[in-house]
Amino acid sequence: MAPNLTSETSDTVRKTLEYVRHHRLAKGDRLPSERNLSDRFGVTRSSVREALAVLDAMRITERKAKSGIFLRTSPEDGGLDSLVMQADLGVSFDAQVTRDAIEARIICEEQAFRLACQRRTEVDLAKLEGLLDTYAVLAANGRNMADEDVEFHLAVAAASQNRILVRTITPLMLMSTRGRRRYFESAELRQRSLDDHRAFFAAIEARDEATVVKLVHSHVHTAAADIQAMNEAAAEAQDAVTPDPHD
Amino acid sequence: MAPNLTSETSDTVRKTLEYVRHHRLAKGDRLPSERNLSDRFGVTRSSVREALAVLDAMRITERKAKSGIFLRTSPEDGGLDSLVMQADLGVSFDAQVTRDAIEARIICEEQAFRLACQRRTEVDLAKLEGLLDTYAVLAANGRNMADEDVEFHLAVAAASQNRILVRTITPLMLMSTRGRRRYFESAELRQRSLDDHRAFFAAIEARDEATVVKLVHSHVHTAAADIQAMNEAAAEAQDAVTPDPHD
DNA sequence: CCTACCAATCTGGCCCTACCAAGAAAAGGG
DNA sequence: CCCTTTTCTTGGTAGGGCCAGATTGGTAGG
Numbered sequence: 001m002a003p004n005l006t007s008e009t010s011d012t013v014r015k016t017l018e019y020v021r022h023h024r025l026a027k028g029d030r031l032p033s034e035r036n037l038s039d040r041f042g043v044t045r046s047s048v049r050e051a052l053a054v055l056d057a058m059r060i061t062e063r064k065a066k067s068g069i070f071l072r073t074s075p076e077d078g079g080l081d082s083l084v085m086q087a088d089l090g091v092s093f094d095a096q097v098t099r100d101a102i103e104a105r106i107i108c109e110e111q112a113f114r115l116a117c118q119r120r121t122e123v124d125l126a127k128l129e130g131l132l133d134t135y136a137v138l139a140a141n142g143r144n145m146a147d148e149d150v151e152f153h154l155a156v157a158a159a160s161q162n163r164i165l166v167r168t169i170t171p172l173m174l175m176s177t178r179g180r181r182r183y184f185e186s187a188e189l190r191q192r193s194l195d196d197h198r199a200f201f202a203a204i205e206a207r208d209e210a211t212v213v214k215l216v217h218s219h220v221h222t223a224a225a226d227i228q229a230m231n232e233a234a235a236e237a238q239d240a241v242t243p244d245p246h247d
Numbered sequence: 248m249a250p251n252l253t254s255e256t257s258d259t260v261r262k263t264l265e266y267v268r269h270h271r272l273a274k275g276d277r278l279p280s281e282r283n284l285s286d287r288f289g290v291t292r293s294s295v296r297e298a299l300a301v302l303d304a305m306r307i308t309e310r311k312a313k314s315g316i317f318l319r320t321s322p323e324d325g326g327l328d329s330l331v332m333q334a335d336l337g338v339s340f341d342a343q344v345t346r347d348a349i350e351a352r353i354i355c356e357e358q359a360f361r362l363a364c365q366r367r368t369e370v371d372l373a374k375l376e377g378l379l380d381t382y383a384v385l386a387a388n389g390r391n392m393a394d395e396d397v398e399f400h401l402a403v404a405a406a407s408q409n410r411i412l413v414r415t416i417t418p419l420m421l422m423s424t425r426g427r428r429r430y431f432e433s434a435e436l437r438q439r440s441l442d443d444h445r446a447f448f449a450a451i452e453a454r455d456e457a458t459v460v461k462l463v464h465s466h467v468h469t470a471a472a473d474i475q476a477m478n479e480a481a482a483e484a485q486d487a488v489t490p491d492p493h494d
Numbered sequence: 495c496c497t498a499c500c501a502a503t504c505t506g507g508c509c510c511t512a513c514c515a516a517g518a519a520a521a522g523g524g
Numbered sequence: 525c526c527c528t529t530t531t532c533t534t535g536g537t538a539g540g541g542c543c544a545g546a547t548t549g550g551t552a553g554g
Contacts (some may be wrong), residue, residue: 008536009300033505044538046293049507050300053256057301057332066505066545080414081328085304100411108415111354164347167327168355168415255507280534291509296535313516313534497554504547513538521530 008043012051014089015041017060017075031061031069058082080171087175098176102224105172109153110216112169113200115160117207124159128201131155139194142187146180152197156204179227189226196223255290259298261336262288264307264322278308278316305329327418334422345423349471352419356400357463359416360447362407364454371406375448378402386441389434393427399444403451426474436473443470 016037025031034052038045052069055061060078062070075086076097087093093101116124131152138145150173157166173180183189196219203211263284272278281299285292299316302308307325309317322333323344330340340348363371378399385392397420404413420427430436443466450458 009303035505046296046539047537049293050297052506053297053300054304056256057304058328063506064546065507067547068505077410077414079326079328079331079418080411081305081326083411083414084306084326097411100409103409104411104415107358107412108354162347162350163324164327164330164344164351164419165354167324167330168351168419171326172411172415282534293510294508310535311517312536314518315534495554497552499552500550502547502549505545507543507545508541509543510541511539514536516534516536518531518533520532521528523528524526 008047009050009054010089012037012041012043012047013054013085014091016048016051016055017086017089017091020071020075025071025074027071027073029071031071033068054085058085080175084171084174087177093175098224101172101175102220105169105224106216106220108165108169108172109157109220110213112157112160112162112165113204113212113216114209115162115165116156116204117209117212119161120159120204120207124155125201125205127155128152128159128204132197132201135194135197139190142190144181144184145190145193146177146184149180149184149193149197150174150177152200156200159204176224176227183223183227189223193223255294256297256301257336259284259288259290259294260301260332261338263295263298263302264333264336264338267318267322272318272321274318274320276318278318280315301332305332327422331418331421334424340422345471348419348422349467352416352471353463353467355412355416355419356404356467357460359404359407359409359412360451360459360463361456362409362412363403363451364456364459366408367406367451367454371402372448372452374402375399375406375451379444379448382441382444386437389437391428391431392437392440393424393431396427396431396440396444397421397424399447403447406451423471423474430470430474436470440470 016031019025019037019040020031031037032040034045034048038048041048052061052063056063058078058081059072060075060082062072064070075082083093083097131148135145135148135152138148153173154166154170157169160166184193196215199215200212200219202208203215263278266272266284266287267278278284279287281292281295285295288295299308299310303310305325305328306319307322307329309319311317322329330344334340378395382392382395382399385395400420401413401417404416407413431440443462446462447459447466449455450462
């Protein structure tokens with residue numbers, strides 16, 4: 001669940017995104033050449049090309065053969081995966097993006113969990129129960145359950161039997177990984193999260209859609225709000241020391 | 248909206264995914280080394296590394312330094328962007344994935360369009376009206392409006408003022424680009440799509456949420472069903488000639 | 495002054511070799 | 525059989541080189 005790219009590549013991706021931001025490039029604008037970027041960032045062209053391959057795949061840049069590298073969309077408008085990646089790279093989102101993500105998550109999880117009530121199998125329930133047990137143990141031991149939290153939510157979503165829905169929710173959760181980690185440092189919030197998850201399980205077992213929908217709203221909204229608050233606090237603290245180099 | 252990666256890189260990505268499928272690798276399994284892949288595919292290690300950077304960013308693979316390349320999730324379970332990429336690469340999805348995508352799209356668009364009714368601005372309406380005009384012209388001239396269709400839907404979603412929701416819907420639409428292209432080859436369907444879009448505009452202008460929700464269900468469901476049917480027909484025709492090389 | 499053409503230059507696409515350090519596996523010694 | 529040591533493998537990175545198309549700037553011609 002941690003940053004996945006190699007340090008060099010992810011560094012170059014981040015520097016490239018910084019370059020775009022710093023120079024306020026807009027859609028269609030051209031980036032410096034690969035060779036230029038490579039010595040600007042002090043890495044080889046190979047590394048630059050790896051980073052650009054990633055940005056291309058994220059639909060952020062577009063490389064036109066023998067012509068140049070062009071911005072396809074602003075980094076903020078790339079796919080959700082690109083937001084997850086940027087979160088991994090340490091980019092912090094503004095409050096609006098965070099609010100939007102919460103709203104989107106509620107929309108998707110509300111429906112996914114509702115479908116889970118209708119379609120959950122015994123296997124799904126067993127899986128959730130197992131996760132719940134692990135969750136309780138971790139909570140009791142004061143361990144950080146950020147990853148397990150995600151896993152539980154995705155397992156519930158998986159009970160909807162709609163794998164696309166699971167994949168839609170995944171980035172919405174992963175976007176806030178950093179905030180979630182901080183969230184679970186609080187013993188009180190750990191306990192609350194455990195209680196919420198137990199309530200989710202009970203409602204899904206009972207196929208009680210109305211309760212599930214209510215739970216999604218309260219759980220996601222309060223949890224996400226807490227995460228958001230922590231994100232903002234952390235972002236401010238970080239902004240204060242961010243130098244922002246570049247010509 | 249077309250394939251974005253360079254031919255070589257995308258080729259290598261596709262070959263790697265094929266390798267995974269062909270060898271039925273499961274989560275956590277190890278792929279051949281970069282050097283092995285490079286001469287297996289007849290490309291340089293640089294190209295392999297670019298492809299792996301992409302797969303890494305998609306959270307499909309994970310490269311552990313000095314150890315190996317491991318499958319993080321099955322390619323079918325990667326992020327939505329990875330599905331878009333695979334669609335670009337010509338991979339066809341099974342019927343279940345297509346059905347799931349339709350369901351997910353209905354869920355997201357229903358809520359996004361409902362929010363659009365509440366929050367749309369005059370600017371949003373003007374934008375939609377402009378797109379609608381273009382749409383009508385293209386339809387009249389018998390042109391393929393696949394891209395404009397996507398653009399219109401995303402513009403409606405944008406009227407929800409939730410950019411994350413837009414980005415959630417984007418891959419759900421882009422997944423079916425190929426099918427959509429075929430869809431718009433039919434004059435009858437072009438006309439129907441234009442009518443639907445006009446109805447969307449009217450409902451959103453009137454802030455008529457109930458109608459919009461109904462429209463989403465009928466429009467997406469029937470349109471997507473048509474696309475699906477075309478996809479399956481095309482997939483069968485394609486499967487018949489797919490050789491599937493490899494040791 | 496404008497246009498059409500042409501050559502030098504720049505750019506992305508790929509290939510190739512080489513080195514490093516940290517794992518993994520094999521070999522060796524007890 | 526276990527533990528240590530050596531060797532091999534592997535990803536990470538550097539740096540060079542060639543190709544061919546796109547770009548561009550200058551030049552000759554109208």
